Amino acid sequence: MTGKLGPDALAEVLAATGADDAAVEVGAAYGEDAAAIDLSGASGTLVVAADPLSLAADAVGELAVHVACNDVAASGADPRWLTHTLFLPDADAARRRTVIEQVDATARDLGVAIVGGHTEVLPSLDRPLCSMTALGTTDRFVSSGGAEPGDRLLLTKGAGIEATAILASDFREACAEAGVATETLDAAAAFLDDVSVVPDAAAVRDAATAMHDPTEGGLLTALVETASASGTELAVERERVPVRPETRACCDALGVDPLATFGSGALLAAVPPERVDDALDSLADAGIDAAVIGDVRAADERDAGSVRLDGDRIDEAPRDELYPLWE
Structure with missing residues (x-):
């Protein structure tokens, strides 16, 4: 199978949204192609960082969250939101569940909300690939x-x-x-x-x-x-x-x-x-x-x-x- 996940598998992925965040007006949901985040109460600078990760097969979901959030934190910001693009080599439910549970648990530990992304199967891959975009805010950007x-x-x-x-x-x-x-x-x-x-x-x-x-x-x-x-x-x-x-x-x-x-x-x-x-x-x-x-x-x-x-x-x-x- 190549392409988007079926409804049941997709629902499982969309249920992993990390921490709750009141600023998220529209988050990860079936049929939604974009997220909406209310920044009216925020001040300062929005910091954005993106990173893919695939090689650490046993903990790819956990590391993918940390790597993206680390880049935002190293810029002086507090990571708050993530988009999660996940490419899987097959439709193996156990493999998919392992990755999304790692992503969900790590994001919750960091207090970060997963607001959107994309998930599909690409048989040309030999391991899962997680591509994360992290966003956060700061009053003092450190480059x-x-x-x-x-x-x-x-x-x-x-x-x-x-x-x-x-x-x-x-x-x-x-x-x-x-x-x-x-x-x-x-x-x-x-x-x-x-x-x-x-x-x-x-x-x-x-x-x-x-x-x-x-x-x-x-x-x-x-x-x-x-x-x-x-x-x-x-x-x-x-x-x-x-x-x-x-x-x-x-x-x-x-x-x-x-x-x-x-x-x-x-x-x-x-x-x-x-x-x-x-x-x-x-x-x-x-x-x-x-x-x-x-x-x-x-x-x-x-x-x-x-x-x-x-x-x-x-x-x-x-x-x-x-x-x-x-x-």
Whole structure:
């Protein structure tokens, strides 16, 4: 079967609408092709971010919600609404139910309403594909390009958190064969609970000049993108980057650099030196670990957009080191 879902299957999908939100005038419903959101009571800026996700097969619905909402949060906004476009490789009811239950539960946990989207079957796919658009509002938009020379670079939680969860679930057998202990894999798989940076961003956004959410390509890609957007050079010391023991074990087992792989769960923030203690205290009050990993430097035309990792120059974002494992 190719195309739209039948009425019963579609009703099941449309019933997964996340959190209630009084501003939603018209939401996800049969026959409705657009949502209506009342912004008359909102102030400031509407922030919108979109992301597709397909590779993390065991938790695609959960991660898809987090990845889209993280981008909105890293811009200084509170995520409130989602549109959910879901492509399925077949009409398998159990697979469909698993994905939509993940989406629904994760959105409810974040207090985000699912206001619309689209669902259909595409047999050319070999796994579900979730494409999310998240929307939120803020009184102070924080861009990736706001970093200024002299700012310190903060990283919350650690590098490679999302990749750790993927390695411990999708590649669990390979990790075990490489010597990773069962208890380490169990703990690593639970890192899915840590991939949201919504609380991280809320804690640090008042102090930050720039924030960025490491995803594909991990921390190194986020650093290159931040440097490029701000026209600066970023200097980072690898030993200062927090890496959890479970991340180290899983990444070492399969030859993956924790700094160059899926990094959802960490927030990169540029903070003026006089606000660093405030930012760290705010994060600590929220129960979030963080570390200063480097600084922002003025750059001429040749160095703008580059990263110095332990003095070695990086000009281009790396290809995510998990991709070869799927190929």
